[in-house]
Structure formats: C-alpha cells, structure tokens
Amino acid sequence: xxxxxxxxxxxxxxxxxxxxxxxxxxxxxxxxxxxxxxxxxxxxxxxxxxxxxxxxxxxxxxxxxxxxxxxxxxxxxxxxxxxxxxxxxxxxxxxxxxxxxxxxx
Numbered sequence: 829x830x831x832x833x834x835x836x837x838x839x840x841x842x843x844x845x846x847x848x849x850x851x852x853x854x855x856x857x858x859x860x861x862x863x864x865x866x867x868x869x870x871x872x873x874x875x876x877x878x879x880x881x882x883x884x885x886x887x888x889x890x891x892x893x894x895x896x897x898x899x900x901x902x903x904x905x906x907x908x909x910x911x912x913x914x915x916x917x918x919x920x921x922x923x924x925x926x927x928x929x930x931x932x933x
Contacts, residue, residue, distance in 0.1 A: 857909040871896045
C-alpha cells in the first residue's frame with residue numbers, strides 16, 4: 829500500500845513538474861548520453877537516484893555539490909527529456925527509526 833502511494837505521489841509530482849516546466853520554458857530533449865554529458869560538464873551534476881514509472885519510463889535525479897538539480901525522464905523510445913530543474917537542493921537526513929521501509933538494499 830505504501831509503495832503504491834509513493835508511486836502515485838511521484839506520478840503527481842512529475843505531472844505537476846512537467847506542466848510547470850512547459851509553462852516556464854520549453855522542455856529540452858535529446859539522446860540520454862548527450863544530456864548527461866551536458867549536466868556533468870556544465871553543472872557538475874551526477875546521478876543520485878532513479879526509478880521506474882510503470883514499465884514505460886525511467887526517471888532520474890541528478891544533483892551537484894552547488895545544489896543544482898535536474899530530473900530526467902527517458903521513455904520507451906529512448907528519448908530523454910528534462911522534466912524539471914532548479915537550485916537550492918537540500919538533503920534531509922532521515923532520523924534513526926524513521927525509515928519508511930520501502931528502500932531496497
């Protein structure tokens with residue numbers, strides 16, 4: 829149940845982010861390798877996590893030491909698009925005993 833809630837929340841977040849990005853600026857798409865290269869060279873961003881959106885797409889989070897962040901979405905056609913990007917990313921430490929239990933080791 830909790831896992832389904834997380835998937836639903838992520839889907840809602842992606843839909844909201846995609847809509848906001850579409851209003852703010854055009855969504856940039858291209859080959860994944862080229863997109864990752866630009867994020868690395870221009871912003872020093874590295875992949876910090878990824879997940880599956882059903883069996884249709886992969887979503888990835890890239891972060892830099894300076895706090896910039898980018899979310900990429902790669903579809904079944906292997907086209908990769910920037911869904912959202914921003915600044916001031918902050919990691920929130922998980923207090924002991926508060927792990928939500930859905931992480932795989």
